[in-house]
Every structure is written in structure tokens, then in C-alpha cells.
Amino acid sequence: MPMPRSRKYRVITGLERVNNRITRWALRRGLAPNAFALLETTGRRSGLPRHTPVGNGLVGDVFWLVAAHGRQADYVRNLIADPVVRVKVGGRWRAGRAVVLPGDDVAARSRSLPHQWDAAIGRLMATRPLTVRIDLAAG
Template identity: 50%
Template sequence: MADIDAIKRRIVMQFQRHVANPLSRRLSSQTLLETTGRVSGQPRVTPIGGRRTGTEFWLVSEFGERSNYIRNIRANNAVRLRIHGRWHAGTATLLPDDDARARLAELPRMNSLAVRAVGTDLLTVRIDLTD
């Protein structure tokens, strides 16, 4: 099963990196997460799905600790989010003890379906917005 998950993850990540993410970044309605590259120190922008609830934004990473944006958050949890075309500063917290599958039921349906379909190692992330 681990080999199948690794192949699935590799295919999906390559598709996201080279096709889906470049197209999604151009959509003004797409929520974007900006992290700081853990090696380069440069801004890294990733299209994400999730939901804002008050001063918090919740999302579930489909590949958990293997996602580059999660690895960047581990190195520096200061992030920015573009929600409805406006950038917000925030602090990301990884929540490995949260029930990510239950969390997906509270998030936008289409994104949650995609995360469940391709995800191999779900991880909940809460971003506390500071502005």
C-alpha cells in the first residue's frame, strides 16, 4: 500500500506543480497560501482550499508532512493568505491530532472531495489571521 501511495502522491504532486497550480494562481477567486521557502527564503505561493471562520482559516493538506508548503510552515509558520483577492497575514499551526476526515466535512465540499480522493496522509492546518 505504501508503494501505491507514493506513486499516487508523485503523480498528483507533479500534476499540481506543473498544471493545476499555475492555472489556479491566476484565478482571482482562488485562495492562495504564501509561505517562505525553507531553503531559498523566497516567497512560495500555493493554491489551497479551506474555509475562513472568524479570524481563523482551516484547511487539510492531502499529503501532510510531505507537502512542500507544510515543510515550509514547519521552518517558519508566518504565512500570508489571499482570500477573495485580499492578502492577510497569519500564523499557521499544524494539528496532527485533529481528525482531518471530520474536519473535511466542515470545509467546502468540492475541495474536500478532491482531498479525500487523492490524499494519502491528511493533516489539518489552522491559520490564525492577524489582520
């Protein structure tokens, strides 16, 4: 059963839609700052590739992300349905497998991410933060 969406969620996601379109366009062309990456999931209903801009949480062969809206986010629902994902970071795609970590300390995880200004914005916008670890193929 879907979770009810809060007013904060509706306002924030409305703003994010515009920003995500611009960031997605820039990431596809290699024009976005290094603080961002492009996450590719498979649509749980359509089976089509879905691209979502996320903060760059690359640490070695692990990509960390804190999903600001947790299981309310479509990309999180997609990676739960099919954990095989790709991440475009540093201009190249890397394959990986996503694992949702509901017991992780999201505040501590957010503070450990490489691009702190982006992580701080994510903490302000978050409604139901959730940590996702993506184990990447060796690169």
C-alpha cells in the same frame, strides 16, 4: 529524514503541478472561484515567498486547511520552518500564523470546510492528510 513518496503521491502531484499553475495565475489576478485561496509561505531554503493554491477554509479569523499530502508537501515543510504566513482570500491578503495539528481528525475537519466539493476532491487525492490551522490577524 524525508518520508518515502508513494506512487499515488507522485501521480497526484504531477497532475496538481499543472492545475496549481493555472489556479495560482487566476488567484493572483482575482479570477479564481471563491473556493480557492492563495497561501504564501517563506521558502525554508531560499527565504523567498512561495505561493500555493489551497482550498478556501476561511471561518471568521481562522483559516483551516487540510494538507492532502501532509508533511510531504513543500508548503507544509515551509510553514513548519517558519509559521508566519499570509493568505489571499476574497481578493485581499491577510497575515497569520500557522499551526500544524497532527492529532486532529482530518476527515471530520475536511467535512466541516465551507466548500465541500473541493474538500471531497482533496479527500480523494490525499495520501497523508494533515490539518493546519492559521490564526489570522483580525480583519
